[in-house]
Amino acid sequence: xxxxxxxxxxxxxxxxxxxxxxxxxxxxxxxxxxxxxxxxxxxxxxxxxxxxxxxxxxxxxxxxxxxxxxxxxxxxxxxx
Numbered sequence: 001x002x003x004x005x006x007x008x009x010x011x012x013x014x015x016x017x018x019x020x021x022x023x024x025x026x027x028x029x030x031x032x033x034x035x036x037x038x039x040x041x042x043x044x045x046x047x048x049x050x051x052x053x054x055x056x057x058x059x060x061x062x063x064x065x066x067x068x069x070x071x072x073x074x075x076x077x078x079x080x
Contacts, residue, residue: 006036027056027065047078 010033017025034049054069073079 007033010036023056023060024062027053027060027062030056031065031069043076047073047076050076051078 010029014029030049030053034046034053038046050069050072057065057069
């Protein structure tokens with residue numbers, strides 16, 4: 001399970017990536033946060049972060065990550 005300090009560190013990196021406009025890094029960081037929250041059993045929060053990762057994957061244009069995240073969100077009933 002992810003420690004709170006792990007998520008705090010991810011949050012710091014997410015804020016820095018937003019400030020830098022680093023879309024690819026945001027995609028990766030949001031997915032990492034989602035996976036950690038999912039492992040902790042916090043599915044509502046995980047789905048929020050999977051959605052953010054998906055949005056940034058679309059923006060960055062990474063078709064492989066976009067497809068993987070879409071399937072994750074579809075399986076959870078978050079997209080059609």
